[in-house]
Amino acid sequence: APSLLLLSLPWPVRPGPLQRCWELLQRQLQQSWSRFHQH
Secondary structure, eight states: OHHHHHHHSOOOOOTTHHHHHHHHHHHHHHHHHHHHHHO
């Protein structure tokens, strides 16, 4: 799945608010991807 590829990409973000936002964005991507495949 493309979302998994995005997750495996190296992301130059130091531990902090940006990393938290990126993790939340990844979760939303996974959720939307699973919903898309359920339909």
